[in-house]
Amino acid sequence: MQRITTVRSALGAVALSLALLTATVSAQNHEAVRSSGGVVSSQQWIASEAGARVLAEGGNAVDAAIATGFALAVTHPTAGNIGGGGFMVIRFPSGQATTIDFREKAPLAAHPEMWLDENGEYSSQMHHRSHLAVGVPGTVAGFDKAHRLYGDAEWATLVQPAVSLAEDGFVLSEALAGSIGRFAERSQYEASVQAYSKNGTPYAAGETFRQPDLARSLARIRDDRWYGFYAGETARLIAEEMRRGGGIITEQDLGLYRAQERTPVQGTYRGYDIISMPPPSSGGVAIVSMLNMLEPYDVGAMGHNSAEYIHYLAEAMRRAFRDRAIYLADADFADVPVHRLTSKEHATWLARNIDPERASVSHPTDVQMRPESPETTHYSVVDADGLAVSVTYTLESGYGSGIVVPGAGFLLNNEMGDFNAGPGLTNESGLIGTEPNLARPQQRMLSSMSPSIVAKDGELVAVVGSPGGRTIINTTLQLILNMVDFGMSIEQAVAAPRIHHQWLPDRVRIETDGASAEAVQALEAMGHTVQVGGQQGSANSIGIDPLTGEAIGAPDPRSPDSGARAGGRSGTRAGGGR
Numbered sequence: 001m002q003r004i005t006t007v008r009s010a011l012g013a014v015a016l017s018l019a020l021l022t023a024t025v026s027a028q029n030h031e032a033v034r035s036s037g038g039v040v041s042s043q044q045w046i047a048s049e050a051g052a053r054v055l056a057e058g059g060n061a062v063d064a065a066i067a068t069g070f071a072l073a074v075t076h077p078t079a080g081n082i083g084g085g086g087f088m089v090i091r092f093p094s095g096q097a098t099t100i101d102f103r104e105k106a107p108l109a110a111h112p113e114m115w116l117d118e119n120g121e122y123s124s125q126m127h128h129r130s131h132l133a134v135g136v137p138g139t140v141a142g143f144d145k146a147h148r149l150y151g152d153a154e155w156a157t158l159v160q161p162a163v164s165l166a167e168d169g170f171v172l173s174e175a176l177a178g179s180i181g182r183f184a185e186r187s188q189y190e191a192s193v194q195a196y197s198k199n200g201t202p203y204a205a206g207e208t209f210r211q212p213d214l215a216r217s218l219a220r221i222r223d224d225r226w227y228g229f230y231a232g233e234t235a236r237l238i239a240e241e242m243r244r245g246g247g248i249i250t251e252q253d254l255g256l257y258r259a260q261e262r263t264p265v266q267g268t269y270r271g272y273d274i275i276s277m278p279p280p281s282s283g284g285v286a287i288v289s290m291l292n293m294l295e296p297y298d299v300g301a302m303g304h305n306s307a308e309y310i311h312y313l314a315e316a317m318r319r320a321f322r323d324r325a326i327y328l329a330d331a332d333f334a335d336v337p338v339h340r341l342t343s344k345e346h347a348t349w350l351a352r353n354i355d356p357e358r359a360s361v362s363h364p365t366d367v368q369m370r371p372e373s374p375e376t377t378h379y380s381v382v383d384a385d386g387l388a389v390s391v392t393y394t395l396e397s398g399y400g401s402g403i404v405v406p407g408a409g410f411l412l413n414n415e416m417g418d419f420n421a422g423p424g425l426t427n428e429s430g431l432i433g434t435e436p437n438l439a440r441p442q443q444r445m446l447s448s449m450s451p452s453i454v455a456k457d458g459e460l461v462a463v464v465g466s467p468g469g470r471t472i473i474n475t476t477l478q479l480i481l482n483m484v485d486f487g488m489s490i491e492q493a494v495a496a497p498r499i500h501h502q503w504l505p506d507r508v509r510i511e512t513d514g515a516s517a518e519a520v521q522a523l524e525a526m527g528h529t530v531q532v533g534g535q536q537g538s539a540n541s542i543g544i545d546p547l548t549g550e551a552i553g554a555p556d557p558r559s560p561d562s563g564a565r566a567g568g569r570s571g572t573r574a575g576g577g578r
């Protein structure tokens with residue numbers, strides 16, 4: 001009884017502070033925030049604020065990450081979710097680290113040929129944009145597991161901010177009003193149109209956006225944790241929508257879903273420790289492999305985004321992405337040689353034929369991998385004790401499958417699209433049909449999400465990661481290089497222009513104004529195909545000031561609504577330091 005009273009009064013306080021929060025909507029900005037009381041940095045400042053409040057009330061970084069994640073499911077619906085999945089990397093003040101894998105899984109009725117139509121032809125629409133594209137969601141199980149293992153605060157207080165944001169609403173920014181308006185306009189699903197418009201009329205910026213069905217789904221999670229999603233009303237509503245739309249996820253599939261704690265992938269780079277996500281993410285393996293390839297070179301002396309630097313980056317990326325395509329998949333189903341791929345010896349072998357003057361050529365198939373949208377989301381949390389949490393989670397495409405579960409108010413992912421198309425379907429139009437990442441019952445699809453943590457001599461240095469499909473891996477790599485090799489502060493490291501190469505297509509992509517015209521010309525003269533333009537990622541990160549030990553939250557200025565918030569009273573705008 002005592003416990004219930006305490007929870008109720010805590011919920012009341014949260015509701016009150018969220019009411020204040022909606023009134024201060026104009027407070028967003030992209031400035032870095034510095035605090036000794038902990039920091040949250042995410043793609044949506046209201047969600048950062050929900051997490052920071054948990055820190056201020058005595059919760060630890062895992063608690064704050066859970067509260068931020070649930071709040072993002074309300075305030076950042078393109079990628080924040082309860083109907084998707086992702087990964088959490090945790091580093092404890094002792095230096096030990098762990099990860100929570102809450103990647104979606106294939107349902108029991110899945111099979112490698114499930115996206116062939118009645119004529120036996122592969123259908124991209126079935127694979128990416130139908131009820132057959134939906135994986136069994138993992139986010140709620142992941143947050144529940146992280147909380148049971150490492151949380152301190154009362155569970156209900158971590159979900160309630162999201163319940164209040166969905167129930168009472170929050171004021172729409174221009175960017176979000178435009179985004180949900182475009183989504184509702186093109187949606188073919190009535191429940192999606194209802195959830196994201198006023199009966200077909202778009203919301204305007206400045207209007208209050210309420211999501212009552214989502215509030216009820218979140219309230220069930222608040223009250224019954226895992227059971228509030230994977231059993232009972234929500235599970236029934238998901239299974240019903242699957243039957244209605246020709247999907248295959250059943251209540252049994254939902255009941256079988258468990259998040260997994262996994263040992264991180266770890267590597268070293270110039271004395272720094274790199275802690276990242278193991279399979280079914282390819283991110284940790286690829287980042288460690290690329291850092292190993294670059295370590296023998298004096299990268300810092302080349303100059304940031306000089307032709308020479310971009311050449312070496314692209315050559316390391318090309319090789320790591322080739323390994324990714326050949327070896328990486330869910331290690332519960334495929335034999336993934338993580339130790340070999342992340343060893344210094346393997347990197348030496350891979351880098352043996354990097355020519356300082358000439359681009360290599362990506363053989364052998366000319367396969368162009370499917371283009372990806374940038375809609376995933378990454379956030380970082382550090383608490384006053386130095387507990388660090390790095391989370392990347394997603395619905396896969398922006399708004400996932402586009403399917404809102406009727407009566408439940410949340411979007412389902414289209415993550416099954418991250419499985420390979422079908423056995424032997426590798427062809428020149430962009431399909432990959434290699435064995436390890438084919439859909440099998442209960443298998444998790446390969447991911448590029450790379451939540452990562454950097455430490456040195458036992459001290460936390462930074463919490464990093466990004467959305468962006470396969471570019472995630474390279475964005476995260478460059479955040480590390482920017483700090484280690486170019487001495488950038490976390491704000492500079494996040495803001496600096498990025499490049500991307502993914503083996504196939506054989507092309508270097510450089511963000512708008514990311515390199516000089518001379519550097520682009522020099523790269524082309526070396527044989528690189530170069531494409532300049534666009535933006536890459538949203539790397540909402542945290543660095544630690546080595547002098548004061550304060551956490552500095554650096555939201556990515558590329559995202560209009562991103563923001564960092566301080567957990568303690570000592571939060572100030574940051575200046576200098578890493």
Ligand code: DON
Pocket residue numbers: 372373374375376394395396397415418446447448449467468469470472
């Ligand atoms: O897990 C992955 O790698 C992707 N589903 C992430 C999706 C993303 O970043 C947006 N683009 N596809």
